[in-house]
Amino acid sequence: MQYIPSGVYFARAKIKDNGRGVVKRASLETDVFTTAKLRLPDKIKKIRNPKVAVGTFADGRLQFERQTNSDYTLAELSKVYRLRCVTSILKSWSGLDDLNVDSIKEQDVRDWAQRYAKKFAPNFF
Secondary structure, eight states: OBOTTTOOBEEEEEEEETTEEEEEEEEOSOSOHHHHHHHHHHHHHHHHSOOOOOSBHHHHHHHHHHHHHHOTTSOHHHHHHHHHHHHHHHHHSTTGGGSBGGGOOHHHHHHHHHHHHHHSOTTTO
């Protein structure tokens, strides 16, 4: 599909979601037809098989820490700040590292945030 006003092409795929067919769209990020044709198969695969977060919070945390430490665009103090925030989260939410990512719900995060906000200054929270 092409969005006429901007000329950008989109992939469109029908997938099963909870037992019913749903149409999903995703930008191919180009307005050139030949480039869109080349990108289409990969984008449809990505639409039909999205990445699902699997593993524990610790797995994601370790990946975040590696990415933060290797990011050359961040200043050294920014890296330290981000890693301290992670440490602070772990101290205030016991057992978080052992939880499966899929088991952490939005309400759990909101409950933690409410407890955390009461203990710390708003500018830090």
